[in-house]
Amino acid sequence: MNTKSILLAYASRYGSTQEVAETIAAALREAGLEVELQPMQEVKSLDNYASVVLGAAIYNAKWHPNAHQFLSQHQEALRQRPVAIFALGPLSTGETAMLRSRRQLDKELEKYPWLKPVALEIFVGKIDPAKLSFFERLGTTASDHRDWKAIRAWASSLAAQLQQAEKLFHPA
Template sequence: MGGLIRMQTRVLVAYATRYGSTQEIAEVIVATLRESGLEVDIEPAKEVKALEGYTAVVLGAPIYMLRWHKEAKSFLSRYREALMKRPVAVFALGPFYDEEEEWKEVRAQLDKELEKFPWLTPVAIEIFGGKYDEEKLRFPDNILVRLPGSPLHNMPAIDIRDWDAIRDWASKLVAQFQPALAH
């Protein structure tokens, strides 16, 4: 059989989550990329076995207690060689309040975490608002938030995830993952 072999753009969306909020965002990113015609798989970062066959990767995880989720950092370390050969987009969940200082603090923390991977040059980095619900917390978080002095002590449930901004960011990734579509 002759002819041109066209490489299908196949994206992996890998995520780390503590209470499911990051997974919900990852699912919206997947749906948006699929609507644009890309082939997309979604998997928890810790369960990814290989990156062969993927032409691009999206990695998302929360900033929690001023640290990026350890499974995201482990994923970057484990797949360093493969990630250096593919476009990678990174997102993090962070602020619970829509206040400029909190957004800056979370972005600075993510930048600090990404500095530990100087070989990584993401095509896109984004921070999305987070979700907090004390009722869903498990040990030891449910104990820590009850301590006087905890910044989350007596905090009401909150969700500042901006679904339109998430879909918009994901749709912009299409051109970065499949440059032929940009023309």
Template sequence: MRVLVTYGSKRGGTEGIARQVAETLRVEGLDVELRPPGDIDDVSAYDAVIVGGALYANRWFRLARRFVHRHAQKLRERPVWFFSSGPLDGSAEQGEIAPTSQVQALMKQVGARGHMTFGGRLEKDAKGFIAHAMARTHAGDWRDSGHIQQWARSVAAQLRPGREGRPTPVESGPELQLH
């Protein structure tokens, strides 16, 4: 099973999560390619896709949004999962955080099977007016490797071939289609 992991990341925190997701999926025996969204012309070569986006003011970073819009038709034909990165506190580890309304709409557009929100990262010396102001009180790294790996393993379990050599269907969401 060939899986694409892509991400929209402005400051590198979401890219770091995507790297951990990709590595965990590889350890779980999947063939994984990690690429930024601007480097992907077609998703047809992949059996499944995971898209991550950094959250800024409850909006997914534009590169992730554009990727989903540009490839929506092909994404609807394969299993897709989303993840978001953003809370600058421990809330993502205390319980599941629902996707923002914008991310929910994107999920509906492509029939995404699931979503997870992970803690974000903001460096003390962040550039840009808003980021710099936020860094004064919210600088830190709230990405939890254990949480990221656990989620990636759950995705891998859903993608592993079942007894008939097909990926195991998910309890909710559209019927799995292989192409």
């Protein structure tokens, strides 16, 4: 089991979470880990993975529906593997915005009391009004405050955390 790779599964409506997932996958690979990157809805089974990293954005206080679908569909397998989670949410770097998104995510994750992530992080997201519908666009302005340094730093610490956790879940 320890030789198996990490699954990094993401749910992204407008692409910014996918780019963050790609950056995290690259950082984990730089740390010597084997990583498979896939959109959540394309994952059929977790059999080939020793651990799972899930990344999805928040929209209107709700986590991406594919993330909910993934947690329900793979509950049994996820209980048996270390799981790390990241979400994209706030559009500004302010503490209030960050806390608000964090509370939204916590509320969503409360629906899965069996889920005990080994790491949980929120990153500032990106918004491009040109990609939104007329009503979604109202009152929004373009912004991209994604903190790539923070994203890479989290991924680097995650490499060690996942390896440590895998030993607990899958003792040699």
